[in-house]
Amino acid sequence: MNFVQPIRDQEKISKMKEYFKRCNQRNYILFLLGISTGLRISDILQLKKEDLLGTHIIIRERKTRKQKRIRIPPSSRNELSEYAKSLNDGDYIIKSRQGCNNPIDRSTAYRILRQAAEFINLKEIGTHTLRKTFGYHFYKQTKDVAMLQELFNHSSPSVTLRYIGINQDSMDKAMEKFKI
Template sequence: MNFVQPIRSEEKVHAMTSFLKKRSKRNYIMFIIGIGVGLRISDILQLKKEDLLRSHIVVKEKKTNKPNRIRIPPPMRKELIEYAKELEDGEYIIKSRQGENKPIDRSTAYRILREAAEYVSLEEIGTHTLRKTFGYHFYKQTQNIGMLQQIFNHSSPEITLRYIGIDQDSMDDAMKNYKMPWMKL
């Protein structure tokens, strides 16, 4: 399994958002939910029309089997409500084009993200990139690792910091500034 990183650059997030919005409303919605509320892709793919019409997204996380209730940020909520108007009651929001009412699978979600990542020259991307991107920017904005730990249902702040790449940023900065007195450069 490849290790994926959050999308640290706001410019690349904007570029991917624009790329996906131009290509497919469905794919754009998947992306903004992932980076907007930090759900796992498996939880996003199970959302139905009715889930978009509430002030909170409530899921029982597949991995942890714990309930998670996350408020939809107001700017995103408006877009989700507009998108929901295009759907039938009970319809999956990230619906497959094959078959009746089924969501796309994880590998299709990966291909969608991979294509958008290539467009903005990003590597180390996967479906978890969405969740990690949410976490990274949430932490940078709030500096509240305890709340992020709770949102992610992680057992410790250290796990959350490592998960969102903050530890990697710190190590990269330390190595960038590391002076080697024995070397004459």
């Protein structure tokens, strides 16, 4: 299994958004949902039209089986709800082209992200990159590791910091200054 990183650079996030907007609206929404809510890919793929029409997404997490209520950030809400309104009632948000009304699978989501990452020359990307990117930027903006730990349902702050790459950032910075 490959180790993936968050997208730390805001410019690269913007380039990913631009790429998806030009190529495919559904894929853009997949990316936007991941980086703005911190949901796992398995939970994103199960969302339907109705899930994006309010101010919150209410789900039962597939991994933990816990019910979760996530506020859709105002910065993303308009785009997400406009896209949802373009769908039929009961449609999956990230709908597959195969079948009548099925979501894409995890491997398709991975291929979508890899293709965009290659286009902008981004390495170490996978489906967890979306969640990690959300976490990294949430932490950088708020410095609230306890809140992020709760959002991610992690067992400790150290697990959360390692997950979002903050520990790696600290080690990299320390090594830059190190000399013998």
